[in-house]
Amino acid sequence: MTSLPPALLRPLLCTVVLSTPLLANAQEQRPGVQAGITFGATTGAYAHYDDKPLVLPALSWQGKRFFASPGSLGMNLYKADGLRLSAVATPYTLRFKTDDVNDPQLRRLHSRQMSAMVGINADYSADWGAVAASVKREVSGHGGGVESSLHYSYPIQAGRFTWVPRVGVVHSSARLLDYYYGISDEEALRSGLAAYKPGSATSPSLQIAVSTPLGTKWRATGVVANQWFGDAVEDSPMARRSSQTSAFISLMRAF
Known part of the structure; x- marks a missing residue:
């Protein structure tokens, strides 16, 4: 089987990690195993990165206590009356590789690797919709930082289609953003860019998903989402744009 060259694989990996939380939130969480394929693209968070489409496999599994979905592993701690508390481990959805940048100044910065995050998720569903909240901490040695989020969604059934609009906010601590968007004095001297140390930031988001069954085993899910960066991210010389x-x-096919 032909393998992708590293120069193409790195941006694809970054893109799929950005995408998988959106798909995991949009797809129905059914008991058992689901496997399939994902097509899509996302505009990068960093300046002078080439946007590339992706085609990658996807896998999810829901057990009585443990679960895995694209981009996360977890364990249910409590589940009753519409409320679910779970412990989760997820990747942080950013990676900056200097080899993938077209700007000569940005190429002189240090690379920023993807991080591991662990924390607690809380989900509550009722007739009026669903609320999801999470608090996660970076544990892979990239500064420590914390990310918390709060989202609201309301499924709308229209024939065979289920539409799920979702709004929310994500708050990222200064320590977390400093690793991914900060520029140290040493990097500033080497690159010619201004030194930058971000504070914390709150980023609102809007997502619209639509899902429909394709026979008894298959299901198709589409997602369009936009996230608006807070000033601490937008003001960084590394940032591409404000959203x-x-x-x-x-x-996906159920097994």
Whole structure:
């Protein structure tokens, strides 16, 4: 089987990690195993990165206590009356590789690797919709930082289609953003860019998903999402623009 060259694989890996939380939130969480394929693209968070489409496999599994979905592993701690508390481990959805940058100044910065995050998720569903909240801490040695989020969604059934609009906010601590968007004095001297140390930031987001069954085993899910960066991110010389847009289609089969 032909393998992708490293120069193409790195941006694809970064893109799929950005996309998988959107697809995991949009797809129905059914008991058992689901496997399929994902098509899509996202505008990068960093300046002078080439946007590339992706085609990658997707896998999820829901057990009585443990679960795995694209981009996360977890364990249910409590589940009753519409409320679920779970412990989760997820990757942080950013990676900056200097080899993938077209700007000579940005190429002189240090690379920023993807991080591991662990924390607690809380989900509550009722007739009026669903609320999801999480608090996660970086544990892979990239500064420590914390990310918390709060989202609200309301499924709308229209024939065979289920539409799920979702709004929310994500708050990122200064320590977390400093690793991914900060520029140290040493980097500033080497690159010619201004030194930058961000504070914390709150980023609102809007997502619209649509899902439909394709027979008894297959399901198609589409997602379009936009996230608006807070000033601490937008003001960084590394940032591409003030928002990020993603669009994905997933085809999954239940087993």
